[in-house]
Amino acid sequence: MSLSLALIEQIKSEIEQVILDNSEKTEQFRLDFLSKKGKISQLFDDFKLVEPALRKELGKPLNELKQAAEQKWKEAQENVANQPKEKTAKQFDASAPAWNFPVGSRHPLSIIANEIQEIFSKIGFTVAEGPEIEDDWHNFSALNFPKEHPARDMQDTFFISAEPEIALRTHTSSVQVRMMENNKPPLRMLMPGRVYRNEAISARAHCFFHQVEGLYVDKNVSFADLKQTLLHFAREMFGEDTKIRLRPSYFPFTEPSAEVDISCTVCKGKGCNICKYSGWVEILGCGMVHPNVLTNCSIDPEVYTGFAFGMGIERIAILKYQVKDLRLFSQNDLRFIQQFKSAW
Ligand code: PHE
Numbered sequence: 251m252s253l254s255l256a257l258i259e260q261i262k263s264e265i266e267q268v269i270l271d272n273s274e275k276t277e278q279f280r281l282d283f284l285s286k287k288g289k290i291s292q293l294f295d296d297f298k299l300v301e302p303a304l305r306k307e308l309g310k311p312l313n314e315l316k317q318a319a320e321q322k323w324k325e326a327q328e329n330v331a332n333q334p335k336e337k338t339a340k341q342f343d344a345s346a347p348a349w350n351f352p353v354g355s356r357h358p359l360s361i362i363a364n365e366i367q368e369i370f371s372k373i374g375f376t377v378a379e380g381p382e383i384e385d386d387w388h389n390f391s392a393l394n395f396p397k398e399h400p401a402r403d404m405q406d407t408f409f410i411s412a413e414p415e416i417a418l419r420t421h422t423s424s425v426q427v428r429m430m431e432n433n434k435p436p437l438r439m440l441m442p443g444r445v446y447r448n449e450a451i452s453a454r455a456h457c458f459f460h461q462v463e464g465l466y467v468d469k470n471v472s473f474a475d476l477k478q479t480l481l482h483f484a485r486e487m488f489g490e491d492t493k494i495r496l497r498p499s500y501f502p503f504t505e506p507s508a509e510v511d512i513s514c515t516v517c518k519g520k521g522c523n524i525c526k527y528s529g530w531v532e533i534l535g536c537g538m539v540h541p542n543v544l545t546n547c548s549i550d551p552e553v554y555t556g557f558a559f560g561m562g563i564e565r566i567a568i569l570k571y572q573v574k575d576l577r578l579f580s581q582n583d584l585r586f587i588q589q590f591k592s593a594w
Pocket of ligand 1: 421501535536537561
């Protein structure tokens with residue numbers, strides 16, 4: 251369309267009709283009318299082709315149009331800049347439905363740890379915690395580990411410093427020592443926590459995992475008490491018909507020591523790949539607290555005896571939920587962890 255008064259008039263009324271009440275519209279207006287490719291610039295391009303006789307007649311209204319458009323854009327820009335950023339009270343809809351907050355789920359290891367605590371708290375155990383960075387005394391020496399014991403080897407332990415010997419604790423038995431050092435018997439405690447071992451990561455092993463340690467020290471605590479306590483735990487945790495089996499074992503800090511198996515919860519003892527067709531699965535280590543350990547913690551072994559046990563929370567969770575790969579517990583894949591719900 252060639253330049254004419256009518257065309258200028260038409261664009262003028264177009265400009266007047268636009269309402270510029272936000273920054274998007276203001277910018278669009280600038281693009282449509284004022285930018286290099288905008289309508290007004292095009293009119294100016296066309297103006298160059300207009301015959302000299304008509305130039306006077308069209309030049310003035312064309313300039314006025316441009317000024318009006320610029321004025322409108324400037325004003326709109328100022329208005330938009332002065333507008334409050336937040337929603338005004340008018341825009342706030344009090345009747346809108348409330349946010350739907352997603353309900354989180356507990357991590358399966360927390361669920362199992364809480365379940366274990368719940369079972370033992372009903373028979374008088376209280377919960378205690380200790381540091382993950384430990385000295386040699388609490389992690390090894392006080393627990394009757396001879397200096398040359400292979401568990402002190404660099405293979406198993408993440409050492410932090412050599413002098414003094416500081417390491418990431420390799421078991422929660424270190425908390426056992428701390429509790430006996432600082433409290434007088436009777437002691438009946440449960441000590442959950444994270445432990446670290448320098449192991450290659452696979453479906454069955456990790457460089458960190460979680461344990462719960464149990465400790466009961468009093469006068470006349472016997473191996474029979476230990477066995478009955480663990481039978482009670484196994485039944486509460488895995489069901490009334492669960493059986494336990496104790497096999498002689500060795501830990502420097504307990505004497506006698508045992509490893510405890512439960513009848514396989516999956517096949518009920520018939521044999522499956524979870525129990526490697528034996529009908530039994532190992533769940534924990536235990537024993538009577540070694541007299542040397544009691545002495546190291548200033549408890550008289552002539553007066554007091556005690557039992558201790560320690561189990562891996564991952565192992566219990568694997569059995570309970572039949573999880574095939576240990577790594578799933580620390581990968582934080584929501585598809586895995588959202589499958590677990592609990593009341594605790
Ligand atoms: N601390 C042992 C381990 O990590 C388990 C254990 C605890 C054994 C208490 C006996 C008594 O394997």
